Amino acid sequence: MAVVESYNVPDDLYYTQDHAWVAIEGERIRIGVTDFMQKMAGEITFIRLPRAGKDMTVGKTLISVQSGKWAGKIRVPVAGKVVDVNKELAETPGPLNSDPYGTGWVAIMEPASMADVETMLLHGEAALRFLKDEIKRNSNEE
Numbered sequence: 468m469a470v471v472e473s474y475n476v477p478d479d480l481y482y483t484q485d486h487a488w489v490a491i492e493g494e495r496i497r498i499g500v501t502d503f504m505q506k507m508a509g510e511i512t513f514i515r516l517p518r519a520g521k522d523m524t525v526g527k528t529l530i531s532v533q534s535g536k537w538a539g540k541i542r543v544p545v546a547g548k549v550v551d552v553n554k555e556l557a558e559t560p561g562p563l564n565s566d567p568y569g570t571g572w573v574a575i576m577e578p579a580s581m582a583d584v585e586t587m588l589l590h591g592e593a594a595l596r597f598l599k600d601e602i603k604r605n606s607n608e609e
Contacts, residue, residue: 471598475502477568481588484597487529487541488568489588492575495550496584498529499572500541500563503598507605508534511563516552517574523549525587530573532563545587547578 469476476482481489486504490497505511513533523529523543531540552574556563562571578584589597 469595471595472602474506474598474602475568476595476598478591480568480594481544481584481590482594482597483542483544483588485540485542486601487544489544489584491581491584494577494581496545496547496576496578497572498541498544498574498576500532500567502567503601504539505564505567505571508532508537508539510534511560514556514560514563514573516554516557517549519549519552521549523547523576532560541573543576545576545578545580545583547576549574550577551575 469478477488479490482501483489486501488499488501511532511534515531517523517529523546525543525546527543528540529543532538553572556571556573565571
């Protein structure tokens with residue numbers, strides 16, 4: 468696992484520019500929020516999850532999250548169908564902060580095209596460069 472400043476960046480995942488991670492699991496993908504996002508947000512107190520069985524298009528809102536100081540969303544990374552959601556987060560969103568790459572996962576999708584995961588998302592050095600730029604951009608805003 469790479470660490471950029473104090474942010475964990477698992478090497479085997481893909482990343483979006485709105486700070487979601489995507490893990491390939493056979494013909495499905497598991498999606499969650501990155502360590503960077505959860506640390507920037509602070510303690511997440513609310514999450515709105517999509518409905519399982521819903522077809523989603525790229526760019527539509529997948530989840531909305533709120534903390535005491537921030538509200539934001541993660542957009543659908545690749546077109547497909549939501550097949551499962553982590554319903555426990557609606558009652559207890561704490562794992563989004565305490566275990567963002569594990570029990571804090573938010574949704575599982577069946578992509579319309581698995582090739583889109585590799586072509587549309589950031590991975591490896593590109594993901595690390597993007598995070599470094601985001602850290603710099605956010606430190607300049609403070």
